[in-house]
Each structure stands twice: as structure tokens, then as C-alpha cells.
Amino acid sequence: MKIKQLFTAVMLIMFVGKTIAQEEKTVKNKSWYVPDYVKAQFAGNIGMISLGAGYQLFDKVLYSELLYGYVPESVSKADRIHLLTIKNTFPIYRKK
Numbered sequence: 634m635k636i637k638q639l640f641t642a643v644m645l646i647m648f649v650g651k652t653i654a655q656e657e658k659t660v661k662n663k664s665w666y667v668p669d670y671v672k673a674q675f676a677g678n679i680g681m682i683s684l685g686a687g688y689q690l691f692d693k694v695l696y697s698e699l700l701y702g703y704v705p706e707s708v709s710k711a712d713r714i715h716l717l718t719i720k721n722t723f724p725i726y727r728k729k
Contacts, residue, residue: 634661640660656680668686668688669687669689670686671685671687672698672700673699679700680715683701683717683718685699685701687699694719694723696722697719698719698720698722699719700714700717700718700720701715702714702715702716702717703715703716
């Protein structure tokens with residue numbers, strides 16, 4: 634019974650995600666310091682919870698992000714951990 638409910642929830646999320654997708658808009662009067670996107674990440678060697686801002690550079694050839702990560706004491710079994718990370722991504726293939 635739980636597998637059926639999980640499958641239904643996943644399928645619902647997939648279909649809703651496709652129906653309310655955002656279109657790409659170009660803002661011509663944007664200042665250089667305003668980020669192109671924001672990012673939230675759960676786990677993944679940058680803290681238990683990470684938040685940050687990113688920029689698309691060189692005509693979307695390089696994605697560069699500055700993320701702040703946090704690990705609470707309950708998870709680290711020691712002191713709280715604060716992380717500051719720069720993450721770069723080079724897309725190899727793009728599908729339209």
C-alpha cells in the first residue's frame with residue numbers, strides 16, 4: 634500500500650513540475666552583482682543544508698556559485714560546522 638502511495642506522489646510531482654515550468658526571460662537592465670539564480674542543496678559535502686547564489690558566465694558555458702553550508706551539532710556529533718564553498722559547473726551537453 635505504501636509503495637502505491639509513493640508511486641502516486643512521485644508521478645504527481647513529475648506531472649505538476651512539467652505543467653508549471655518557467656520560461657527563460659532576459660533582463661537587459663540587470664546590474665552585474667545581481668545573481669542569475671539561487672540554489673538550495675541538501676547534503677552533498679557542502680553541509681547538511683546549503684544556500685547560495687549563482688552566475689551564468691561566458692554565454693552559459695560556466696556556472697559559478699557561492700554557497701553557504703551548515704551542519705548542526707546533532708548531525709556532526711561535535712561542534713556546529715559552517716562552510717563557504719565556490720562551486721563551478723561546465724555543462725557538456727544541453728538538451729532542448
